[in-house]
Each structure stands twice: as C-alpha cells, then as structure tokens.
Amino acid sequence: MTGHYRFAHAARMEWIKLRSLRSTWWTLAVTVAAAAAIAVAVGVNTEDATADLTNNALAGISVGLLLTGILGVLTATSEHSSGTIRSTLAAIPNRPLVLAAKAAVFGAVALVAGEAASFVAFFAGRAALPAGVAGPALGQPGVLRAVALGGAGYCLIGLLGLGLGAVVRHTPVAVGLLVGGVYVVAQLGAALAPVLMPYLPIAIVANSLTVVQAGMAIGDVRFLSPWAGLGALAAYAALALAAGAWLLAERDA
Amino acid sequence: MRRKTPTREMGGSPVPGGGRGSYRHPMIEVRELSKRYGATIAVDRLSFDARPGAVTGFLGPNGAGKSTTMRMLLGLDEPDSGQALIGGRRYRELPWPLREVGALLEARAFHPGRSARDHLAALAAANGIPRPRVEEVLGLVGLEAVAGRRAGTLSLGMGQRLGIAAALLGDPGVLLLDEPVNGLDPEGIRWMRTLLRSLAAEGRVVLVSSHLIGEMALTAERLVVVARGRLLAQTSVVELSARSASLEEAFLELTADAVEFRAR
Numbered sequence: 001m002t003g004h005y006r007f008a009h010a011a012r013m014e015w016i017k018l019r020s021l022r023s024t025w026w027t028l029a030v031t032v033a034a035a036a037a038i039a040v041a042v043g044v045n046t047e048d049a050t051a052d053l054t055n056n057a058l059a060g061i062s063v064g065l066l067l068t069g070i071l072g073v074l075t076a077t078s079e080h081s082s083g084t085i086r087s088t089l090a091a092i093p094n095r096p097l098v099l100a101a102k103a104a105v106f107g108a109v110a111l112v113a114g115e116a117a118s119f120v121a122f123f124a125g126r127a128a129l130p131a132g133v134a135g136p137a138l139g140q141p142g143v144l145r146a147v148a149l150g151g152a153g154y155c156l157i158g159l160l161g162l163g164l165g166a167v168v169r170h171t172p173v174a175v176g177l178l179v180g181g182v183y184v185v186a187q188l189g190a191a192l193a194p195v196l197m198p199y200l201p202i203a204i205v206a207n208s209l210t211v212v213q214a215g216m217a218i219g220d221v222r223f224l225s226p227w228a229g230l231g232a233l234a235a236y237a238a239l240a241l242a243a244g245a246w247l248l249a250e251r252d253a
Numbered sequence: 254m255r256r257k258t259p260t261r262e263m264g265g266s267p268v269p270g271g272g273r274g275s276y277r278h279p280m281i282e283v284r285e286l287s288k289r290y291g292a293t294i295a296v297d298r299l300s301f302d303a304r305p306g307a308v309t310g311f312l313g314p315n316g317a318g319k320s321t322t323m324r325m326l327l328g329l330d331e332p333d334s335g336q337a338l339i340g341g342r343r344y345r346e347l348p349w350p351l352r353e354v355g356a357l358l359e360a361r362a363f364h365p366g367r368s369a370r371d372h373l374a375a376l377a378a379a380n381g382i383p384r385p386r387v388e389e390v391l392g393l394v395g396l397e398a399v400a401g402r403r404a405g406t407l408s409l410g411m412g413q414r415l416g417i418a419a420a421l422l423g424d425p426g427v428l429l430l431d432e433p434v435n436g437l438d439p440e441g442i443r444w445m446r447t448l449l450r451s452l453a454a455e456g457r458v459v460l461v462s463s464h465l466i467g468e469m470a471l472t473a474e475r476l477v478v479v480a481r482g483r484l485l486a487q488t489s490v491v492e493l494s495a496r497s498a499s500l501e502e503a504f505l506e507l508t509a510d511a512v513e514f515r516a517r
Contacts, residue, residue, distance in 0.1 A: 004348040005380055013379035020371035021364065083362040086329055087372070087419060090356055091379035093328050093345035252330040 010092045010101035017084075018075065018105055028113040031067045031154065035060040035121035043128030054136045054143050057125025058118060058150045058210040062202055065157040068110050069178050072161025075106050076244065077171040089253050096245040099166055103241055107159050114154025122147045142212035149209035149226055156233040157182065157201065163240025167247055197221045201236060204229040279340025279353070279427060280304055281326065281458055286335035288321050288482075295321040297482035298335065303460040303475070305426070308453045310473030310490070311462040314508055318482035319462040320358075323431050327356055339427055351380040355420030356429040361412055362419075365405025369396055369415045372404060373422060382423050390418040409436030417448070427458040434468055446472045466504045470494075478504065480511030 018024055038060025046056065079085040092098050126135035138144045164181075165174045186200040197203050198221060207216055208229025215225050224232060281303040288296040296318040303309040311319050324330040326337045328344035339347070339354055347353050363372045373387045391400045394414040399407060404415060413436055420428055430449070434442045449472055453459045463469050469476065469490070476493055478486040485507050486493065490500065497503035 003381075005350075009379050009381060013375045016371060016375040016378055017364075017367070020367045020375070023366060078364060082364045083358075084364050084372075086327075086358050087362045087376060088379075089329060090327055090354075090358075091351050091376050093347070093350060252324070 005092055005094075007097060007101060007104075010094075010097050011105055013088070013091065014098075014101045014105040017088075018109060023074070024071065024109075027067050027071045028109070031064050031113060032117040032120055034064040034067070035117040036124040038063065039121035039125030040128040043125040044130070046129050046133055049133045052212050053126070053129065053133070054122065054146045054212050055206075055210050057122050057136075058146065059206075060121055061118065061150050061153055061210060062206045064117060065114075065154045065205060066179065066182070068114060068154045068158035069161035069182065070175055072106060072110070072158035072163075073165040073174040073178055074171065075102060076162050076165025077169055077174055080169045081171060085253055095249045099241065099245045099248055103159055103162060106162055107155055110158035111152065111155035114158075115148065115151030117154060118147050118151035121150075136212070140212070142214065145226060146210045146212050149230055150205070152230060153205040153209050153233065156230075156237045157205070159237035160201070160233075160240050163237060163242075163244045166244025167240065194219075194221050198223045199232060201233060204233050209233075279458065281309075281427065281429075281460055282336070282338040282341070283322065283326070284336045284338070286322065286325060286337055287333045288318075288325060288330060289333055295482055296325070296332075299479065299482060299484050300335075301477045301484055301487050303458050303477070305456050305458045306453055307474040308449050308459045308461060308472055309475040309477060310469035311460055311477050311479070312466065312469050312473075312504065313462075313464065313479040313485075314511065315464055316481075317464075317479045317511070319464075319479060320431055321482075322479075323356070323358065323429050323460075323462060326429055327354070327358070329358075349380045349423065351376060351382065351423035351425065353423070353425050354427045354429060355423060355425040356431075357413070357416040357420045357433050358429075358431050363404050363412075363415060366403055368401050369404050369407070369418070370400040372415065373418060376419055376422055380423055386422060386424075390421050393421060394418045410438060410441050413437055413441070413445075417445075425457070428452060428460070430459070430461045432462055432464070434463070434465070442468070466501050470500045478507055480508045483511075485511070 039057045042056045042059050046053065079088060088098060089095060129135050136143050138147065161178050164177050168174045168177065182201045186202040189196045189200050204224060207223040208226055211226065216223050283299055283301050286296050286299045299318065299322060313319055321330060325332050326339065326344060344350060344354065370387060370391065373390065374384065377384060377387050391397050394417050396411060396414055396418060399411060407415065413433060417433065420430065434445050437445060449459055449461060461473065473490055476486065476488050476490055477484070493503045494500040497506055
C-alpha cells in the first residue's frame with residue numbers, strides 16, 4: 001500500500017477511542033443536564049426583570065464546564081495510566097500529529113455538547129421565568145452571541161484540560177491543576193490582585209463570553225469584551241496544547 | 254473457549270495491497286544501542302540482528318534491558334546513542350507502522366473501559382487497515398465471544414490474546430513480543446508457541462523476549478542473550494545447549510556474573 005498515514009487516519013483513531021468509552025457520553029449528558037437544571041433554578045427565582053437574564057440562564061456553565069475540562073484531562077491522561085498510549089504511538093509515531101488529532105476530535109465533540117448545553121440552558125432558563133418577567137430572545141442584540149460563546153467556553157476549557165493532561169500525564173495532578181487554575185486561582189486573584197480578575201478563565205466565561213452587554217464592570221474591574229475573552233481562553237488552551245505536544249515528542253512514552 | 258490453530262487461519266486474507274507476496278522480509282538490526290535512565294544503564298552498546306524465518310529468543314534475566322530495547326525499536330523511548338532499525342529504517346520513518354511491525358509490549362496496553370473490538374478498530378483506522386481484518390484477528394486469537402466486553406473484564410490470558418490480535422492486525426512482516434507467555438495457562442502457552450513458530454515459518458521476523466529459558470528452548474531457534482544491558486551471546490539454541498550439560502545450565506553459566514541475587 002502506497003502513501004503514508006495522515007491526520008485523517010489519526011483523527012479516525014481518536015474518534016473511535018473517544019466514542020467507545022461510556023464515560024464520554026455520560027459526562028457530556030450530565031454536562032447538558034446540569035446546565036439546564038441550574039438555569040431552571042435561577043429562572044424560577046428571578047425577581048429582577050432588568051437583570052441580564054441571558055447571563056443568568058447561562059450561570060450553570062461556570063460549574064458544568066469543569067466536567068468537560070476533566071473529560072479533556074482524562075482523554076489525555078487515561079492513555080498513559082492504561083498504557084494505551086504505547087498502542088497509539090506504535091500506530092502513529094508522529095506524536096504532535098496524535099495530539100493535534102486528539103484536540104480536533106475532542107474539541108469538536110466538546111463544542112457540539114457545549115453548544116447543546118448552552119442552548120438548552122438558555123431555553124430552559126427562559127421557560128422557568130416567573131409570569132410577568134419578559135424572557136430574552138435570541139434575536140435581541142448580544143443574546144445569540146452570549147449563548148453561542150457560552151457553548152464555546154465548554155470546548156475551550158475542555159481543550160485546556162486536554163493540554164494540561166498531556167503536560168502532566170497523571171490524572172489527579174492534572175485535574176488538580178485544572179480546578180486550581182480555573183476556580184481557586186480565580187478566588188485568590190479576585191482577593192489579592194483584582195487587576196488580574198478579567199483574565200482568569202472562570203471570569204472570562206461568566207463575565208465576558210456569556211454577557212449580553214459587552215465589557216461589564218464590577219467596581220474598578222472591567223472585564224474583557226466577549227471576543228477578547230474568547231481569544232484569551234483560546235490562547236490558554238493553545239498554550240497548554242503546544243506545551244503538551246512538545247513534551248509528548250520529547251519524553252519517552 | 255474455542256481456539257483456532259494459527260496455521261489454518263494465517264494463510265487467510267492478508268491486508269489488501271500489503272499481501273504476503275510483497276514482503277521485503279526486513280531485518281531487525283540493533284547497532285551499538287545505549288540507553289541510560291538517570292544513573293542506571295539499561296542498555297549498554299548492544300548489537301544484534303533478528304532475521305526472517307526464525308523465532309529469535311531475546312533472553313536475559315529480569316532487568317537485562319530487553320523491554321527497553323523493544324521500546325527503542327518501536328520509537329517509544331529515544332536511544333542515547335546507537336541505532337535500532339527495522340528493514341534499515343527507524344520505526345518513526347515507517348509509512349504504515351502496523352502493516353510492517355506488530356508489537357506486544359506488556360500485558361495491558363489498552364483502556365479497561367473500551368471493548369477489545371473498539372480497541373482494534375481504532376488501531377485499524379489509524380493505519381488504513383480494512384475493518385473486516387478486526388474480526389479476522391479476533392477469531393485468530395479466539396476472542397470473538399468476548400470482543401464486545403469492556404477489556405478491563407478480560408482475564409490476564411485474554412488480555413495477552415488481545416495484545417497478540419493487535420500485533421497481527423496489520424499482517425506485519427516483523428513481530429516484537431515482550432514476554433508474550435506471561436499470564437497464560439499451559440494451553441495458552443502451547444498455543445502461543447505454535448503461533449510464533451508458524452509466523453516465523455511464513456517468513457516473518459519474530460523477536461520474542463523472555464526470562465524463561467525453558468520456554469525459549471521450545472520456541473526459539475536463534476538466541477540473543479543479554480544481561481545488564483550487554484550482549485552475552487548471539488547464537489542458536491543448539492549451539493548454546495552444546496556448551497554445557499543442558500541449555501539451562503549453559504544459560505546460567507553465561508549470565509552468572511550479571512545476576513545480582515542468586516540463591517546459593
């Protein structure tokens with residue numbers, strides 16, 4: 001047989017590996033369900049009709065995206081803990097190609113699931129609003145953007161997890177770094193150096209991506225615009241993946 | 254469990270386009286290979302060959318550097334110096350690695366949550382191997398009945414069979430098997446022995462590592478004996494046996510200086 005294995009072969013392998021684990025599907029199902037459940041809880045308890053009701057409906061994303069993040073971590077680390085990585089690299093010795101295919105396939109799946117979670121949350125949250133409170137509509141300025149970027153937030157945090165998993169290879173350490181980086185650092189950052197707040201992943205998701213009015217501010221802190229936030233989050237994920245690809249190529253498997 | 258004899262099945266359907274007739278019969282060549290982990294020298298200027306048509310036993314006490322050498326042949330570990338070549342090329346230069354080299358590295362190189370069938374399907378997709386070949390190799394190793402079960406529920410012996418199935422997936426001309434009889438029951442050991450010999454008889458290169466001299470005496474024709482990362486002998490089973498009262502005796506004499514703990 002002529003030719004050479006290519007990206008498409010690596011991607012097909014990664015797709016079969018991802019879809020053939022039950023944990024993939026129930027993690028994504030729980031992600032969607034959690035987003036909807038939190039949206040309903042927030043919607044039912046809405047009192048201030050002038051608040052950003054879209055942002056309220058998407059409140060569950062901040063919690064639920066940890067699941068996609070951990071799924072991203074596991075997609076990388078479980079290969080090392082199970083030994084599958086040796087089968088994978090024996091089939092595709094070009095290691096950066098393996099991680100690129102993994103990122104493309106996992107990223108696509110996480111994006112679809114993330115958009116599903118975000119849109120389901122939006123409609124569920126709106127449906128749960130008390131009578132008399134006018135719900136937001138996708139046609140209103142900024143609403144569709146907020147919902148769509150909310151879905152992208154899941155995907156980018158997932159890819160950040162994948163990159164971290166490729167860098168540290170051990171599940172508990174990578175999950176610790178992800179949770180620490182996304183949640184704990186955000187709390188510390190807010191307390192110690194408010195100026196950093198707009199750049200922290202969780203703040204980007206909650207206060208940049210999912211807001212209808214771009215550039216919201218709390219006190220002195222002005223958050224990134226939705227698109228700048230998306231760029232920053234994508235840059236974090238890209239940085240983690242690039243480091244992961246470099247280390248995967250450098251280290252013995 | 255129903256087991257099929259390898260000889261009956263192996264002639265079956267080779268991978269389309271990569272058929273039996275087109276084998277170049279590549280050789281395994283290890284040249285002055287060295288690898289160090291921290292202060293430990295795992296492999297020390299090791300050189301040997303493995304040729305087509307014979308089972309080459311890669312024999313040595315635990316910690317002799319056999320697995321490390323196998324990993325370097327597969328491009329998983331990077332040598333500090335020297336070369337590990339398959340048909341004159343480094344593993345990572347192979348265009349379709351699984352069609353040229355099949356490897357069984359250790360008991361478990363698969364995810365416990367994934368079925369044997371999906372594990373093999375993923376590997377087949379990676380190297381453009383037709384999907385029906387997955388069912389073929391599952392039949393070949395006698396795993397059809399459990400192919401849909403999560404691999405974590407398989408016994409150690411079944412796990413080894415899955416590893417063999419993965420190694421045979423691309424119908425490769427070169428097989429690298431690290432301690433393949435580990436965890437097999439006597440029937441499984443005999444099955445493995447018959448399989449390895451028939452694979453070699455078909456003109457493949459078969460390199461099998463083991464620390465079990467008795468098993469190698471029954472399976473291999475050629476022997477590469479190593480200890481502490483160094484080559485002690487490259488010989489045949491017949492030649493080595495002739496050196497002493499028995500093959501075991503000859504092996505123990507050869508490796509006497511290299512073994513750290515031996516009961517007196």
